[in-house]
Amino acid sequence: MDQSPTSTDLENVERAELEAEQQHVDRVYERVAEAARSASRIAVEGHQRGQAQNVGRVRDEEQTGLYERDVLVFAAARRIAELDAEHEGLVFGRLDSDQGDDTEPVAAAADLESLYVGRIGVRDAEYEPLVIDWRAPAAEPFYRATATDRLKVVRRRVLRNKGPRIAGLEDDLLAPERSPSDLPVLGEGALMASLSRARGHTMRDIVATIQAEQDEAIRAPARGVTVIGGGPGTGKTVVALHRAAYLLYSDRRRFERGGVLVVGPSAAFMAYIERVLPSLGENTVSLRAVGELVDGVRATAVDQADVAAIKGSLRMTGLLSRAARDRVPDAPTNLRVFINGATVELDANQLDNVRRNALRRTPRNKAGSEARKGLVAALWQRFPDDLRNGVYADRESFGDIVTDLPAYKQFFSAWWPVLTPGSVLRWLGDSRRAQRWSRGDFTTTEIDQLSAAIRSTNEFTIADVALLDELGNLLGRPPVVEAGKDEEFDWLEGLSDGVNEVLTTSERRQRAIAAAEAEEPDEYAHVLVDEAQDLSPMQWRMVTRRGPQASWTIVGDPAQSSWPDPAEARAAMDSMLSHLQRHTFRLSTNYRNSAEIYAFAGEVIRQQIPDADLPNAVRQTGVDPEHRIFDAGKVAEAAADAAGELLALVEGTVGVIVPPVLRPAIDSVLAELGDSRVVALSPLDSKGLEYDAVVVVEPDRIVSDTLGGVRALYVVLTRATQRMITINSTTHWLPARAS
Ligand SMILES: Nc1ncnc2c1ncn2[C@@H]1O[C@H](COP(=O)(O)OP(=O)(O)OP(=O)(O)O)[C@@H](O)[C@H]1O
Numbered sequence: 001m002d003q004s005p006t007s008t009d010l011e012n013v014e015r016a017e018l019e020a021e022q023q024h025v026d027r028v029y030e031r032v033a034e035a036a037r038s039a040s041r042i043a044v045e046g047h048q049r050g051q052a053q054n055v056g057r058v059r060d061e062e063q064t065g066l067y068e069r070d071v072l073v074f075a076a077a078r079r080i081a082e083l084d085a086e087h088e089g090l091v092f093g094r095l096d097s098d099q100g101d102d103t104e105p106v107a108a109a110a111d112l113e114s115l116y117v118g119r120i121g122v123r124d125a126e127y128e129p130l131v132i133d134w135r136a137p138a139a140e141p142f143y144r145a146t147a148t149d150r151l152k153v154v155r156r157r158v159l160r161n162k163g164p165r166i167a168g169l170e171d172d173l174l175a176p177e178r179s180p181s182d183l184p185v186l187g188e189g190a191l192m193a194s195l196s197r198a199r200g201h202t203m204r205d206i207v208a209t210i211q212a213e214q215d216e217a218i219r220a221p222a223r224g225v226t227v228i229g230g231g232p233g234t235g236k237t238v239v240a241l242h243r244a245a246y247l248l249y250s251d252r253r254r255f256e257r258g259g260v261l262v263v264g265p266s267a268a269f270m271a272y273i274e275r276v277l278p279s280l281g282e283n284t285v286s287l288r289a290v291g292e293l294v295d296g297v298r299a300t301a302v303d304q305a306d307v308a309a310i311k312g313s314l315r316m317t318g319l320l321s322r323a324a325r326d327r328v329p330d331a332p333t334n335l336r337v338f339i340n341g342a343t344v345e346l347d348a349n350q351l352d353n354v355r356r357n358a359l360r361r362t363p364r365n366k367a368g369s370e371a372r373k374g375l376v377a378a379l380w381q382r383f384p385d386d387l388r389n390g391v392y393a394d395r396e397s398f399g400d401i402v403t404d405l406p407a408y409k410q411f412f413s414a415w416w417p418v419l420t421p422g423s424v425l426r427w428l429g430d431s432r433r434a435q436r437w438s439r440g441d442f443t444t445t446e447i448d449q450l451s452a453a454i455r456s457t458n459e460f461t462i463a464d465v466a467l468l469d470e471l472g473n474l475l476g477r478p479p480v481v482e483a484g485k486d487e488e489f490d491w492l493e494g495l496s497d498g499v500n501e502v503l504t505t506s507e508r509r510q511r512a513i514a515a516a517e518a519e520e521p522d523e524y525a526h527v528l529v530d531e532a533q534d535l536s537p538m539q540w541r542m543v544t545r546r547g548p549q550a551s552w553t554i555v556g557d558p559a560q561s562s563w564p565d566p567a568e569a570r571a572a573m574d575s576m577l578s579h580l581q582r583h584t585f586r587l588s589t590n591y592r593n594s595a596e597i598y599a600f601a602g603e604v605i606r607q608q609i610p611d612a613d614l615p616n617a618v619r620q621t622g623v624d625p626e627h628r629i630f631d632a633g634k635v636a637e638a639a640a641d642a643a644g645e646l647l648a649l650v651e652g653t654v655g656v657i658v659p660p661v662l663r664p665a666i667d668s669v670l671a672e673l674g675d676s677r678v679v680a681l682s683p684l685d686s687k688g689l690e691y692d693a694v695v696v697v698e699p700d701r702i703v704s705d706t707l708g709g710v711r712a713l714y715v716v717l718t719r720a721t722q723r724m725i726t727i728n729s730t731t732h733w734l735p736a737r738a739s
Pocket residue numbers: 191194195204205206209210211214230231232233234235236237238239557560591592687688689690718
């Protein structure tokens with residue numbers, strides 16, 4: 001069948017444009033391959049230079065060689081790693097610009113100035129830029145130019161890539177009246193094309209389609225606290241990650257040395273976002289879930305909602321500080337030594353006094369020598385005057401002799417052991433003691449709940465991690481044991497898995513030293529907190545310890561908070577960061593959900609929070625969410641049916657979000673579907689994630705079983721990009737209009 005002349009013309013133009021762009025992109029790849037070859041050559045040379053060192057006396061020039069080698073190998077290795085990461089397409093944008101509005105429009109497309117934008121900057125052999133880094137100031141108009149403020153841009157072009165091949169072109173004409181007549185304009189919009197793509201199991205970068213309001217937040221100066229707010233799907237997470245990459249680019253010295261830390265809600269979330277930064281050429285950022293912020297612990301277990309609220313409350317600070325200073329349970333309550341023919345004894349009260357004095361200014365694990373001095377002084381006081389002679393004549397030599405006695409040594413190691421945060425946290429399993437430390441800050445019921453939760457498992461929960469951090473701070477890190485001393489401790493004992501391993505003394509010492517040395521830095525130059533609305537006050541204390549001198553990026557949405565009282569979490573953040581200047585950005589467009597799905601989710605949250613800040617969802621699919629009722633006792637079957645139907649309808653992933661109690665039943669029916677595109681997850685785990693289609697199982701139970709209630713349901717209802725089916729036993733949960 002004949003095609004109309006217009007569409008044939010268009011196809012020819014498109015083909016010619018694609019070819020021309022491909023030629024440029026090919027040049028860039030050739031140049032990168034060349035650079036990679038020379039980088040490996042430099043790496044080899046660098047190693048060789050290092051190997052030429054003689055063992056023995058190191059001369060000055062050899063030292064220089066060593067330094068040079070490190071610099072070269074490091075630079076080359078980094079470059080290679082960057083280049084390997086560019087699988088998504090190195091060049092993704094092009095700007096064609098004129099001189100501005102007050103000049104004559106140019107007559108031909110060839111007279112416009114063109115500039116390519118990519119993941120890293122690449123220059124040709126003459127040092128002319130073939131493509132500039134997306135973070136460079138010259139690339140800003142690519143993201144910021146609008147029809148009303150076009151920043152000299154006439155046409156913005158996005159190159160859709162499949163690896164090194166260009167699959168399509170999407171143009172934006174920003175100044176139609178100044179556009180030369182031979183300037184082709186193609187495609188239907190890069191943003192829409194990218195938003196409609198099927199979702200995989202990991203997040204993708206948005207470097208080709210960052211929107212103007214997002215770009216402002218990404219490039220905001222790294223001072224004080226940058227707060228990025230906005231409703232679900234507005235790109236808060238992805239923008240924050242691009243901001244991390246931008247900060248490293250704009251001040252690499254400061255941020256690479258000082259470190260950038262990204263804190264997210266769960267291990268599942270961290271796995272979801274971990275590809276974004278490497279795809280932007282950055283491998284140096286530490287990503288940690290909030291349950292992994294204390295070295296040696298990877299907590300994934302979640303407390304019941306009410307227990308998490310107790311553990312997260314600021315009232316825990318007083319309780320923990322009293323626990324950290326109290327007697328060690330089961331420690332000896334008196335000290336008796338036999339010296340120069342006399343028995344000298346300290347009773348429980350006297351020992352308590354020595355302990356309190358030792359802890360007055362020094363944390364427990366650092367106060368061993370204070371305690372020792374206190375004991376010697378108290379024993380000396382009780383040592384009869386008539387025996388103070390010879391080597392027992394003065395307190396100092398008396399002390400040396402006493403502290404060398406086996407009875408004293410045995411006493412001391414039981415009375416003043418090195419305390420690990422884990423062991424002290426376990427003490428809270430004794431409700432009588434916990435009650436005493438609470439001094440009325442908690443009710444008896446709360447203490448009983450707390451103690452029962454601590455006793456119920458050997459595993460540390462996510463909420464425990466902030467308590468471990470607090471205790472670590474209160475107890476102090478013990479001085480690292482020097483080789484040859486027979487003292488022994490294991491700081492990590494009880495942290496990793498709650499099971500005590502059998503280790504030799506030297507293994508324990510090695511582990512302690514390795515732990516002290518191998519840690520990532522405790523403090524960072526920039527800390528980025530995602531899903532910040534969910535941090536408890538205790539978690540805020542832990543997170544702010546990671547950056548006493550840092551600048552901050554805080555990302556969150558109060559309407560998605562899992563706290564019973566979001567204002568409390570907000571106040572905790574404010575009080576921890578109040579000394580810093582604050583810049584706030586609000587993202588206003590929901591890029592994730594179809595307009596139909598978000599209209600429904602918005603109605604649900606408005607019932608609870610009438611003034612919730614709802615973004616605009618821009619993408620219509622024509623498919624409304626579907627609400628089903630399941631037959632009594634057949635919830636798992638109904639979920640599997642819905643998931644099966646959705647798998648057939650979407651190309652990408654299907655998430656089945658279930659209240660935790662239903663998880664085992666749903667897991668087994670989903671396994672029968674035998675499709676890796678479908679996953680079951682809890683409402684809490686769904687935070688920050690997204691799927692092409694979502695099945696929401698028993699929404700009313702999600703509301704009743706979580707701390708966040710309707711806010712937790714709102715999170716769940718905003719995870720789908722294309723389709724959503726809810727299944728429930730009744731329609732009561734539906735907002736009036738939808739039922
Ligand atoms: N400019 C953009 N171009 C293309 N895709 C975008 C853009 N901005 C956001 N997105 C996409 O929208 C989706 C939602 O982004 P993101 O997860 O960062 O939102 P969020 O605000 O953190 O959401 P939530 O608060 O619900 O977790 C992601 O798939 C992201 O890639």
